[in-house]
Every structure is written in C-alpha cells, then in structure tokens.
Amino acid sequence: MITIKDKQFEIFISHQQIADKVAALATRLNADYQDKNPVLIVILNGAFIFAADLVRQLTFNHEIQFAKFSSYQGMETTGEVKELIGLSIDIKDRDVIIVEDIVDTGITMSEVLPTLQAKGAKTVEIAVLLMKPGKLRVPLNVKYCAMEIPNEFIVGYGLDYDGLGRNHKDIYVVKSEE
Ligand code: 5GP
Numbered sequence: 001m002i003t004i005k006d007k008q009f010e011i012f013i014s015h016q017q018i019a020d021k022v023a024a025l026a027t028r029l030n031a032d033y034q035d036k037n038p039v040l041i042v043i044l045n046g047a048f049i050f051a052a053d054l055v056r057q058l059t060f061n062h063e064i065q066f067a068k069f070s071s072y073q074g075m076e077t078t079g080e081v082k083e084l085i086g087l088s089i090d091i092k093d094r095d096v097i098i099v100e101d102i103v104d105t106g107i108t109m110s111e112v113l114p115t116l117q118a119k120g121a122k123t124v125e126i127a128v129l130l131m132k133p134g135k136l137r138v139p140l141n142v143k144y145c146a147m148e149i150p151n152e153f154i155v156g157y158g159l160d161y162d163g164l165g166r167n168h169k170d171i172y173v174v175k176s177e178e
C-alpha cells in the first residue's frame, strides 16, 4: 500500500502484467504499421512512461513527437482544445498514432482527434494504456487499448494524483474510504 497526500492506494496491476499487455499492444502495432512510417504523438504528461516502454518494442520506422493539450473545463465539450505544447513537424498526409495514458470520459481524445485531422493527417488512431469503458460519454474509436479497467481512480506508471505518484512501477487504485 502507498499513501499520496490524503489518499491511500493499493496495488492493482503489477509491472509484470503491464509489461505483458504493452508487449501485446506493440505486437499489434508492429503487424499493422510494418510498411508505414507513422508519427507517434505522445500526450504529456501521463503517457511518457507507457510511450517509453512501447516504442522500444516497435519494429517499424516511426517518428516521435510530444504534445500537451489543455484539459477540458467542466463538463462542456467545446470541440476545441488548446495546444500547450504543439507539434514541431508537419503531419499532413502522415499516419498518426496518438499515444495516451488513459481514456476516461473520452472527451479529451474526442477533442484532440479533430485537431490532428484538421492538420491533414492521412490516418489518426489512438493507442491507449488504459480505458474505463463504463465511463465513456462520447463516441470514440479506440483501436489500440492495452487494458480495460473499472471506474476507479488509479495512479502510477506515469499517472498522477495531484502531480504525484507517476514514478511507481505498478498501477495502484485508490482505496475506498470505509
Ligand atoms: P477524459 O477526457 O477521457 O475524461 O480524461 C482523460 C484524462 O483524465 C487522462 O488523460 C488523465 O489525465 C485523466 N484521468 C482520467 N482517469 C484517470 C485516473 O484514473 N487516474 C489518473 N491519474 N488520471 C486520470
């Protein structure tokens, strides 16, 4: 068990289980992108560890870019997200793979997707470490998902609670308050 600020977390997915799932996802990407040269857009901050483990198992040519988008405010979808860190290469006519840590309501990805399509990408797919299918509120096509989890708040392996906990090798789930 670990404590971060006011909350206690217990282990939920071990680093070995994560490694197996990331390897399986890499195998799928290797099959689908063998003869392509996609741009991987890693969404900061949360996806940095997932991306580091994933790309070291990819066998096709690819470029890596990092991007950061402002999170949505409240529950309203504006259809537009602000780029806090933008792309430094042209993605026109390129195959793009968005590398994201977790899809929860799906609102963030559903806003990032059209932003990239508007830049003229040939294809845009989402590769995500974790998904909470029970919380999805918008239609979103996530082609590559390493693991599905229930509607719980998790930390570790790049994911934070209030800025902390990204360093943990395993994924932890918040302990329900008794
Ligand atoms: P969405 O727009 O899909 O609701 O939210 C996606 C973002 O919310 C993720 O990129 C992540 O930053 C954050 N998020 C959603 N669920 C969790 C969670 O269980 N733990 C952590 N640490 N962040 C989460």
Ligand code: MG
Binding pocket: 043, 044, 045, 046, 047, 100, 101, 102
């Ligand atoms: Mg994120």
